[in-house]
Each structure stands twice: as C-alpha cells, then as structure tokens.
Amino acid sequence: MSSTQTHLCDHDNHAVPIVDLSLLHQTDPHTKSLLIDQIHQACLQMGCFQIVNHGISESVIEGALDVNSEFFDMPIANKEELMSDDIYKPVRFSTVQGNSPIEGQFFINFLKLYAHPLEDFVALWPNNPPHYREKMEMYTKEVMKLSIEVLGAIMESLNLAPTYLRDKLEQGFQMMGINSYPPSSQTNVKIGVVSHTDHSIITILLQSCSGLHVVDTSGSSSGGDGAWRVVPEMKGTLVVLVGDHLQVLSNGIYKSVLHRAVPSTDETRLSIASFHNLAMDEVVEPAPELMDxxxxxxxxxxSFQDYINHLYSKKEKTFIETLRLN
Structure with missing residues (x-):
C-alpha cells in the first residue's frame, strides 16, 4: 500500500486521524474527495486531526520552538514588563496554578500574543531573546496561510463552498498561545491545563513532546467511549482542533473537542497554539445552508470579543453553553 493510501485508508477508531494535506492539490478528484471525507469524519468523530505535508518547513517550526524555549528559560526579571493578569491585553506573560476538584493540581507558564493583523501587534512582542520577533513572525505568517487552506477543506467537508467566509477569515483574528510546562517531577502536578474547549473556529497546535489529551466522543458505533486519548508528538506534525465557533458555524454538526495538557515527567513541554477566528467584533452565526x-x-x-467579556465575568457556564438555543 502506498503512503497516500495509508493516510487515506488506515484508521484506528481510538487514534487521532492523520491527514496528508498535500493531497488537497492532487489533480485526481477522487483522491481529493476521499481526503475531504476523511476530514469530515475526523471533525465529526474526534473533533481533531493531525496534519502532515502541511508546507511549513522544519527550520521555521524548530525556530519557533527554540526561541520560545529561550524566552521561558530567561530569568523572571527579564519578563516582568510583560507580566499581567489583564485578559484584555494583546501581549501578556503569566503563570497560572491552582487546584481542580476533578483533575487535581495544575501549573502552567504562558505567553499570549495577538498576531493578526501582524503589523498591529508585532512591535509589542518580546524583543528578548534576540530574533524572537523574527522567528515567531515567520511561523505566525506560515500558520496563518495554512489555516486558510485547512478551513477551506473543512468548509468543503460541510458541503459549503471552500471559499465560504474566506475573505473574513483572511482579515480575521489570530492569537498565539505559547505554553511551557515544567516536568511534573519538579512541580509535583499532574495537569498543565485542565480540560477545556477552545473558543476559536480552529486551533492549530505545535507541541515539542506528547502531552495533548483529547476526549474520544466518536460514539459507540465507532468505538468512542469518552476516554482520554493521547495525541502523540510526531516531528513536524501539527494538530487541528475544532473550536467552539466551528461548532456554532456548523450548527452543531461538528463539536469543539474537549482537551487538556499533561506535562512530561522528565522534560519541559512546550506548545504553540494558533487560534483562528473572524475579526474581534465579527459575529459568527450558524451557516444558513446548514439550517432547515x-x-x-x-x-x-x-464574537471573540463576547468570549473575552465572558471570561472577564467569570460565570460558571462555559461560553458554548451560553450560546445554545435549544
């Protein structure tokens, strides 16, 4: 069996599907149709999938990981000017720790960067370590382009036009969330980030080592049992997660994936999440074509601004629950 056939046909009901994105550019319509169906099944059953042959070079990926590792390794004094608990700030560094009654103690160091339109925000990003802005700008631009391609395939998987909302997405909102999880042997915690869904249309995630867990809700007919599944780290592979706003846009056909982060026992785990949405104040509605x-x-x-306001209010309900009409 060829590698193309493997990516299209091999399927473990308990594994996160692997999608070969280069097949989107195949001239054979049957091959592309199979790929779109694979994306549909992945979003429908798991709420996430991994992508290979996505077009972002290894040097750009490694550059982003390396420069963010250097940032988190710097003394705290070098990061103090970025420290803030103000969720409205476009650039902020913080440490969060606490205790979840269900999942236990959690601990995370994080850096949030507003990233699109890039020219509005890049001057606010860290300028230490040297080349931070340069290397993160390269990765951010590449993952933004990739998001448009992935979202086009996802729209097609919903039987919408691949260009559905493309103009708004190209002018939309992108936020980079860089998370650093010290080894659990140092902090004696089992969780880096407690279970949650992302309020995005999609999130594209890069991880330095495994630690992303997703809930398998694919249903008994497909083997889903609600158990946590580990998304393995494979060098150069990115993970696409269905977010709350894709759940809204698809009118509930796709569900945002519940996921969490678990630190490594013996090394610092780094993840770089790129959150993609419409512009900050642009309202996302269910697609009329998906209603009858x-x-x-x-x-x-x-809108994404509504979500930020919801976070600030600290209401108990999750944001997606506040959006349900029935």
Whole structure:
C-alpha cells in the first residue's frame, strides 16, 4: 500500500486521524474527495486531526520552538514588563496554578500574543531573546496561510463552498498561545491545563513532546467511549482542533473537542497554539445552508470579543453553553 493510501485508508477508531494535506492539490478528484471525507469524519468523530505535508518547513517550526524555549528559560526579571493578569491585553506573560476538584493540581507558564493583523501587534512582542520577533513572525505568517487552506477543506467537508467566509477569515483574528510546562517531577502536578474547549473556529497546535489529551466522543458505533486519548508528538506534525465557533458555524454538526495538557515527567513541554477566528467584533452565526426545518438554528451569534467579556465575568457556564438555543 502506498503512503497516500495509508493516510487515506488506515484508521484506528481510538487514534487521532492523520491527514496528508498535500493531497488537497492532487489533480485526481477522487483522491481529493476521499481526503475531504476523511476530514469530515475526523471533525465529526474526534473533533481533531493531525496534519502532515502541511508546507511549513522544519527550520521555521524548530525556530519557533527554540526561541520560545529561550524566552521561558530567561530569568523572571527579564519578563516582568510583560507580566499581567489583564485578559484584555494583546501581549501578556503569566503563570497560572491552582487546584481542580476533578483533575487535581495544575501549573502552567504562558505567553499570549495577538498576531493578526501582524503589523498591529508585532512591535509589542518580546524583543528578548534576540530574533524572537523574527522567528515567531515567520511561523505566525506560515500558520496563518495554512489555516486558510485547512478551513477551506473543512468548509468543503460541510458541503459549503471552500471559499465560504474566506475573505473574513483572511482579515480575521489570530492569537498565539505559547505554553511551557515544567516536568511534573519538579512541580509535583499532574495537569498543565485542565480540560477545556477552545473558543476559536480552529486551533492549530505545535507541541515539542506528547502531552495533548483529547476526549474520544466518536460514539459507540465507532468505538468512542469518552476516554482520554493521547495525541502523540510526531516531528513536524501539527494538530487541528475544532473550536467552539466551528461548532456554532456548523450548527452543531461538528463539536469543539474537549482537551487538556499533561506535562512530561522528565522534560519541559512546550506548545504553540494558533487560534483562528473572524475579526474581534465579527459575529459568527450558524451557516444558513446548514439550517432547515429538521435542523433549526441551534446557537445564537457571538464574537471573540463576547468570549473575552465572558471570561472577564467569570460565570460558571462555559461560553458554548451560553450560546445554545435549544
């Protein structure tokens, strides 16, 4: 069996699917159709998939990982000017620790960067270590281009036009979330980030080592049992996660994936998440093409700004729950 056939046909009901994105450019319509169906099944059953042959070079990926490792390794005094608990700030560094009644103690160091339009924000990014802005700008631009390609395939998997909302997505909001998890042997905690969904249309995640866990909700007919599944780190591979706003846009056909981060026992784990959405104040609604008498509108419209305001309010309900209409 060829590698192309392997990526299209091999399937373990308990594994996160691997999608060969280069097949989107195949001239054979049957091959592309199979790929779009694979993406549909992955979003429908697991809420996430891994992508290979995505076009971002190894040097750009390694550059982003290396420069962020250097940032987190710097003395705290070098990062103090970026420290903030103000969730409205476009650039902020912080440490979060606490205790979840279900999952136990958690600990994370994180850096959040607003990233698109890039010219509005890059001057606010860290300028230490040297070349931080240069290397992160390269990765950010590449993953933004990739997101448009992935979102086009996802729209097609919903039987929408591949260009559906493309103009708004190209002018949309991108935020980079860089998380550093010290080895659990140093902090004596089992969780880096407790279980949650992302409020994005999609999130594209790069991880330095395994530690991303997702809940398998693919259903008993497909082997899903609600158990946690480990998404293995494979060099150069990226992970696509369905976010809350894709759940809204698809009118509930796709569900945002519940996931968490677990630190390594013997090395610092680094992840770089790129969150993609429409512009900050642009409202995401269920696609009219996906609504009818049998499938009425299931969610009210909302923007990313609404989500930030919801976080600030510290309400107990998750944001996606506040959007449900029935």
């Amino acid at each position: 008498e049998e499938h009425p509108k299931g969610y009210r419209g909302s």
